[in-house]
Amino acid sequence: MIILILNSGSSSVKYQLWDTENGGMKAKGLVSRIGIDGPMLEHYVGGKKYKFTPNEIIDHKKGIELALNALVDSEYGVLENIDSIEAVGHRVVHGGEAFAKSALIDDEVIKAIRECIPLAPLHNPPNLIGIEACKEILKNIPQVAVFDTAFHQTMEPYAYIYAIPYEMYEKYRIRRYGFHGTSHYYVANRAAEMLGQPIEKLKIITAHLGNGASIAAVDGGKSVDTSMGFTPLEGLVMGTRCGDIDPAVVLFIIKQTELSPQETDNLLNKKSGLRGISGVSSDFRDILEAAASGNERAKLARDVYVYRIGKYIGAYIAAMGGADAVVFTAGAGENSPILRKMVLEKLNFFGLEIDDEKNEAAVGVEADISSESAKIKTLVIPTNEELVIAQETERIVGKIL
Numbered sequence: 011m012i013i014l015i016l017n018s019g020s021s022s023v024k025y026q027l028w029d030t031e032n033g034g035m036k037a038k039g040l041v042s043r044i045g046i047d048g049p050m051l052e053h054y055v056g057g058k059k060y061k062f063t064p065n066e067i068i069d070h071k072k073g074i075e076l077a078l079n080a081l082v083d084s085e086y087g088v089l090e091n092i093d094s095i096e097a098v099g100h101r102v103v104h105g106g107e108a109f110a111k112s113a114l115i116d117d118e119v120i121k122a123i124r125e126c127i128p129l130a131p132l133h134n135p136p137n138l139i140g141i142e143a144c145k146e147i148l149k150n151i152p153q154v155a156v157f158d159t160a161f162h163q164t165m166e167p168y169a170y171i172y173a174i175p176y177e178m179y180e181k182y183r184i185r186r187y188g189f190h191g192t193s194h195y196y197v198a199n200r201a202a203e204m205l206g207q208p209i210e211k212l213k214i215i216t217a218h219l220g221n222g223a224s225i226a227a228v229d230g231g232k233s234v235d236t237s238m239g240f241t242p243l244e245g246l247v248m249g250t251r252c253g254d255i256d257p258a259v260v261l262f263i264i265k266q267t268e269l270s271p272q273e274t275d276n277l278l279n280k281k282s283g284l285r286g287i288s289g290v291s292s293d294f295r296d297i298l299e300a301a302a303s304g305n306e307r308a309k310l311a312r313d314v315y316v317y318r319i320g321k322y323i324g325a326y327i328a329a330m331g332g333a334d335a336v337v338f339t340a341g342a343g344e345n346s347p348i349l350r351k352m353v354l355e356k357l358n359f360f361g362l363e364i365d366d367e368k369n370e371a372a373v374g375v376e377a378d379i380s381s382e383s384a385k386i387k388t389l390v391i392p393t394n395e396e397l398v399i400a401q402e403t404e405r406i407v408g409k410i411l
């Protein structure tokens with residue numbers, strides 16, 4: 011099936027063109043700075059990059075049209091014409107409690123995604139704009155929504171309810187939702203394949219350590235707990251997000267600094283995390299470099315980041331009553347042997363032991379880096395959220411064709 015995969019952000023659209031029967035991803039690209047100065051289209055095909063800088067890209071519809079033009083171009087395109095596209099798969103950030111699975115998009119689904127806007131005010135609106143733009147451009151081509159939250163809908167109430175008055179849940183749906191679900195789902199299932207065992211029999215901890223970072227406990231293939239919560243701010247320390255914090259700190263900051271709620275939100279989401287502690291960068295590579303050259307705050311940022319990940323792994327071993335494997339994925343998880351070594355050092359007593367050589371060699375590739383005597387396996391698995399979106403789209407659209 012020929013599938014267009016879209017990830018629409020506030021001023022950008024990431025796209026991939028997949029042919030699920032012939033080798034997977036054929037081309038990909040990014041339309042950025044939509045509606046603002048200096049818009050750009052970066053298109054990648056056959057290992058080559060093509061860059062275009064039109065005067066303006068007024069809206070997402072125009073941006074998606076430009077991407078489609080690139081995909082059918084005689085020089086750098088991969089399609090004869092737009093009609094070859096059989097389905098569109100959208101990454102949608104928040105499906106609330108309405109979606110425990112991916113969904114074929116119709117008016118009801120659009121309404122339900124719209125109802126989740128208060129839960130994800132920055133993400134769901136551009137996701138919807140991408141869906142509406144495709145409806146206009148691609149007319150009756152079926153579209154599927156794949157939700158970041160869906161995989162975590164299997165959590166039990168005791169794992170997702172916050173201990174605040176229950177009316178807050180009933181009235182405003184305040185609870186843990188969790189994010190990065192597509193990634194946690196992919197790497198957990200891939201881990202089971204690598205271990206040669208049915209996922210139903212495995213307890214797996216998946217650590218998605220990118221710019222945004224979250225960790226999940228996956229018991230028998232189901233997410234039973236995850237570190238991100240009502241929003242993607244909770245849990246691990248991230249590039250610019252604070253992760254777990256005493257909620258009273260937020261009120262204290264507002265009172266003491268006279269920052270507005272909006273400015274405080276910005277402080278916690280954009281100015282905290284690795285960037286906030288180090289004052290150096292939000293990028294983990296920069297932090298490692300600065301720490302190695304003696305920058306004390308970069309060292310502290312690194313140590314807080316590493317400590318928090320280890321603490322969660324320990325917590326999730328307890329939450330599941332054991333674990334068979336820990337999986338590292340996303341930018342830092344896939345590519346940083348030193349991070350994995352630092353995280354696991356304190357967890358040896360659980361039977362988490364890695365082979366240094368295997369760890370050093372595992373950069374951006376799938377690998378089992380456990381030592382011979384390890385009781386819990388450690389795996390490195392590059393994530394592939396687009397593959398899951400393509401598979402989900404094909405599965406759902408296949409049913410109606």
Ligand code: AMP
Pocket residue numbers: 219220221222249292293294295296298340341342343345346
């Ligand atoms: P992502 O959001 O998945 O693209 O991940 C981005 C994060 O991964 C950034 O903090 C990068 O610094 C980090 N990262 C990528 N490659 C490496 C590496 N080789 N060593 C350490 N961190 C890395």
